[in-house]
Amino acid sequence: MTSQQIRKQFLDFFESKGHLIVPSAPIVLKDDPTLMFNNSGMAQFKEYFLGNAIPKSTRIADTQKCLRVSGKHNDLEDVGFDTYHHTMFEMLGNWSFGDYFKKEAINWAWEFLTEVLKLDKDRLYVSVFEGNPSENVPFDQEAFDIWKQYVPEDRIILGNKKDNFWEMGDQGPCGPCSEIHIDLRTDAERAAVSGRSLVNADHPQVVEIWNNVFMEFNRKADGSLEKLPAQHVDTGMGFERLCMALQGKTSNYDTDVFTPLIEKVEQITGLKYTSDDIKNISEEQNKINIAIRVVVDHIRAVAFAIADGQLPSNTGAGYVIRRILRRAIRYGFTFLNTKEPFINKLVEVLANQMGEFFPEIKSQQQLVTNVIREEEASFLRTLDQGLQLLDKVVAETSGKEISGAKAFELYDTFGFPIDLTSLILREKGYELDEAGFTAAMQEQKNRSRAASEVSTEDWNVLIPGNIETFVGYDKTENEVKITRIRKVDSKKDGILYQIVLDNTPFYPEGGGQVGDKGKLFSPNETIDILDTKKENNLILHFAKQLPENLNASFVAKVNTELRTTTSKNHSATHLMHLALRNILGTHVEQKGSLVNPNYLRFDFSHFSKVSDEELRKVEASVNAQIEAQLQLIEHRNIPIQQALDKGAMALFGEKYGDNVRMIEFGESKELCGGIHVKNTAEIWHFKIISEGAVAAGIRRIEAITGDAVKEFYQNQESTLAEIKEMLKNPQDILKSVTSLQDDNAKLKKQIEQLLKEKVDGLKNALVADFQEINGIDFLAKQVNLSMSSTKDLTQLLGNAKPNSFVVLASIEDGLPNIHCYISKELVATKGLNANVVIKELGQYIDGNGGGQPFFASGKGKKVDGIKEALEKAVEFVK
Template identity: 90%
Template sequence: MKSQDIRKAYLNFFESKGHLIVPSAPIVLKDDPTLMFNNSGMAQFKEYFLGNGTPKSPRIADTQKCLRVSGKHNDLEDVGFDTYHHTMFEMLGNWSFGDYFKKDALAWAWEFLTEVLKLDKDRLYVSVFEGNPAENVPFDQDAFDIWKQYVSEDRIILGNKKDNFWEMGDQGPCGPCSEIHIDIRSDEERAITSGRDLVNADHPQVVEIWNNVFMEFNRKADGSLEKLPAQHVDTGMGFERLCMAMQNVTSNYDTDVFTPLIEKVEQITGLKYTSNEVKNVSEEQNKTNIAIRVIVDHVRAVAFAIADGQLPSNTGAGYVIRRILRRAIRYGFTFLNTKEPFINKLVEVLANQMGEFFPEIKSQQQLVTNVIREEEASFLRTLDQGLQLLDKVVAETSVNEVSGAKVFELYDTFGFPKDLTALILKEKGYSYNEEEFESELQKQKARSRAASEVSTEDWSVLIPGNVETFVGYDQTENEVKITRIRKVDSKKDGILYQIVLDNTPFYPEGGGQVGDKGTLVSANETIDIIDTKKENNLILHFAKQLPENIEAGFVAKVNTDLRTSTSKNHSATHLMHLALRNILGTHVEQKGSLVNPNYLRFDFSHFSKVSDEELRQVEASVNAQIEAQLQLVEHRNIPIKEALDKGAMALFGEKYGDSVRMIEFGESKELCGGIHVKNTAEIWHFKIISEGAVAAGIRRIEAITGDAVKDFYKNQESTLAEIKETLKNPQDILKSVASLQDDNAKLKKQIEQLLKEKIDGLKNTLVSDFQEINGINFLAKQVDLSMSTTKDLAQAIGTSKPNSFVFLASVEDNTPNIHCYISKELVAEKSLNAGNIIRELGKYIDGNGGGQPFFASGKGKNVNGVKEALEKSVDFVK
């Protein structure tokens, strides 16, 4: 069966068992602060397991895009070296929320594998949880008894907590699980060693394909377990591994999930990939195979993340995506000899292959291609810089072992991978101190852990079963009761309290809009709410202290000044989005936004810089909509199909329910859950502050509204008044500034001419000071010139005589600088190197530098060392 047929068969089977089929959630999570990425099929359903929401059906099935590259679930370093770990993978899942349990889940799993897919029963093994008396969790007798109806007892394996007890995290829903493993080895191998002995032993052909998790318990902060009020089923089957079993191959990479991508890499590089069936490949071929596996795996992860709205960057989830892509680029650079961007060419293959089931990769194909191409070009430049820096490190090393701290600096500061460093050093006859590198790495990890360390207590529930309601669209002040609280202690923020209310006017951070701030006021005290966020369908109000009487009644009051400013910026964002699409074209799509009280930031897809004229048109369009006094038209809980039929824009990478909120201002129609003005006239005025590039094909505009615009124009007026005063209050300021510019240009020309004459004069004077030492024309002098002029003089003097060695120094703004010119014939014949000489003599001025073998420059801090540097320069020619 082809992979697409396998996926369809799975979904059709569970649809026949009464499951609602839902689309994959975005791979990038935007409303769960505990996770960067969807790392399992159940992540989008966490709120249902926690009892904070009601699913649209008690039975659901899907295939979920997952990414495991950070935190507890991290498979990154295994990818490429084995044949069954991936960064991005698909998880086929079926879910029961308080409906069916172990009997049906296991029966249907067996039916699908053996009757629908017709996998060989003799190749299947199952496992059940053996129990853990220390945690008061018994052996899973129910699962064991159910499996005995389908397999002999010798095919049922008892698993420990590591393999057969699944937990969402340190706290939260958890329970025993029952895995299904398949043995795809040859009959000859199976005759020698039983597959039973290889289950969970990391054998590449005896692998887990399906995990049935039975959510029975809740893990509390102290580690203890309590029974959940309802029992759930959470299953996950590795799609790529299932394809391997169904297509009669022994590697995920030999399935049609990956072979089209591999063939494209072969076509681009001219190198061949050998399948897992080919044994005893050479070491060189094995390196090629690993590199190709890394690239075809990583391009999937990066492409889908970008399509879902996560651009590569230097922080957070964006940094993880950049790191994955750079790992792929580096493997191509090192082992496939690819020195030009090429990974972006795989996106078209991926879009054609998976676009039918995941339409986002097709619709965002051009953007994904552009972003990856630019990231490739940027990192290839970094690799070139790294090679130069490595040459410098080697030149400064007197022994054959380079400092591990230096290698770590290359890795940490410049992104230069340690194994590439090791490879290049080996070619030069060097190694590096691995213990020192590892020590620096552990220090950094310890700093990172300390900065992000968080301790979270269990919820204290005051009002059980309450379903919190948001009333903030209509009210900014409301009577409330506290329903639950918990304490969170982090290195970053210190001790904070998360408070949940029975109803709240506070808007939680989401859709680019920051969370509300305000107060909780009782008869006796006032508690400041410093932020509001949403987690697993709960609205969390953050405070630095708890009320003395948490059971009292409170009035929740939103800071209306901040909210009003934020709402102006949010509504202006919608108006600007429409203006950009009208002026630049309908290819413009939102790719990120930030809306706070001070300004708005909007990232959007566009292929070139937005011209000044286009920005003026956008500003004019938005301000025209403000002046038109457009009334807000709000549709709450409208069916998503109806909203889209009305022309509402949906954003890629956002997860929408069956019912949505639609916001209209005239022609502007968007799905949005944020806070808006009632009439565009409230915005007062819109002003763009900046426009620039974020990534390939992504531009960013920052703008202000309302009072911020008033302050902006006041500052402009003040600056203009200062300029007028400085220019002695001319009648025509522009004419006065133009005159100054003309005068400045004339003076610059005069200075350049004078400097040229000065250099010519000094050159003629200094040429007579050359000394001949060992057949070398040597000159070392300090001159009273700027750094750039001294550099020009050194080159002019050096080219005036053959076999010349010129070393000049000068001091500019109390900063010493040095320059060395060596005739090219001396570089070749005498092995003199200006770069090495500058680095050596730079020590006397507490500085450094570098350049080419025939010319180099440097600067330092110690003016008093100039004389000694000049004196020591002669040692290189004696």
């Protein structure tokens, strides 16, 4: 069977067992601060397991895009070295929310694998939880007894907590699990060594393919376990490994999940991938194989993340995506000899291969290709710059060991990979101080960990079973009761309390719009609400303190001034989106936004800079829609297909339910959960402040509305008045400014000529001051020039003598600078190095610098040190 057929077989099977088939959630998570990415099939269903929402069906099945770059068995730096771990993978899953449990889950797993897919029963092993007395969790006798109906007892393995107890995180739903493993070795290998001994031993051909998790417990903050009110089933089957087993392969990369991508890499690079056992191939071929595996694995993760709305960047989830892509680029650069962008060419193959089940990769194909191509080009330039910087580090190093701190600086500041640094150094005959690099890396990790440390207590549930309702579309204040509270202590924000209400008018951060602020009132006290966010379907209200009486009735009141200005910006975002599509083309799609009380930020797909004329047209279009006084038409809780049929725009990377909210202002129609004005006239006016690039094919506009526009124009008027006053109130201010610019240009030319004459005069005067020391023409002086002129004079004097060694110093803006020129003949014959000289002399002026062996410069802070620095210079030639 092809991979597409295998995927369909799974979904068809569980549909026949009464499961609702749902699409994969985006790989990038928006409403779960505990996770950056969907890292398991169950992540999109957490709110159901936690009891914060009611599932649309008690039985669900799907195939979920997952991304893992750290954790059990899967550190990013290890992917590619084996044949069965990946960054992005598909997880086939079936779910029961308080419906069936162990008996049905195990029965159907065995039926699907052995009767539908016809896997050899003699190659399958299963595991059950052995129990953990210290946590009062018994041996999973029930699962063991069920499995005995299908497999001999010697094929049932008792697993410990590490292998057979699944947890969502440090806190939350958890329970014992039962895994199914398959032995793909040859008959001879199986006869020689029992597969039982190789289960969970990281053997490449004895692998886990299915895990049945039986969620029975809730892990509390103190580590203790309590029984969940309902029992759930959470299963996950590794799609790529299943394909390996069914297609008779011993490597995931030999299946048709990866072979089309591998063939494209072979075509581009002219290199061949071999699927032979790694013991039978050369070291060079093994490196090529690893590099190709890295590239074809990583393109999947990066492409789907971008298609789901996560662009590469320098922070958060964007940094993870950039890091994955850069790892693929450097493996291509080092081992596949690719010096030009090539990974972007794999996107078309991926889109053709997976577009049927995941339409987002097809519809976003051009954008994904553009972003990856630009990221490749940028990082290849970084690699080229890094090679030059590494050469400089080597030139400045005495001995054969390169500082680990310097290598870390290359890695941290310039993104130059440490393994590439190590490889190049070995080729040059140098060693890397790996301990020093590791220490610098650990120090940074410790700082980062300390800054982000968070301690979260268990929920204190005051009103059990309540599912909070949002009433903020109609009300800005309402009577409420507190249903649960939780204390959170973080290094960043200190102690905060998260409060959940039975209903709330507070809008939680989402869809680019910031969360509401406001207050909780009772007859005796007032609690400030600092922010509102959503987590696993709970609306969390953040406060610095709790009410004294948690059971009292409160009035929740939103800060309407902040909400009103925010809603103006949000509605203007919709109007601008429409204007951009009308003026630039329908290829424009929203790729991110921020809407707060002060301004709006809108990221969108577009292939080039938006011209000033186009920006003026966008502004005019939005303001025309404002002046048209378009009334808000709101459709709440309508079927998503009905909204799409009405022309509503859905954003890629957003997770929509079966029923949605649709917002209309004239021709503008979008799916949106945010807060909006009732009429566009409330926005008053719209003004674009800036436009620029965010990434390849992605532009960003920042704009303001309402009172912020009034303030903007008032500031412009004030600035213009000040300029007029400075220019003595001319009748024609533009003519006056142009005249001023002309005068300034003439004066600059005169100053440049005067400085040139001064430098030439000083050069002629100082040539006579050279001293001959050991066959070297030496000069060390302080001059009264700017830093750039001193640099020019140093080089002129250096060229005046064949064996020159010149050191000049000067003071500019109260700070000392120093320059050194050494003739190339002296660099070659005497081993002198201007870099070394500047670093040594820089100590006396409390500064540093650098350059090349024949010329270097430095700046400092200590003017008094110039004299001693010049006196010390002579020691280099004596």
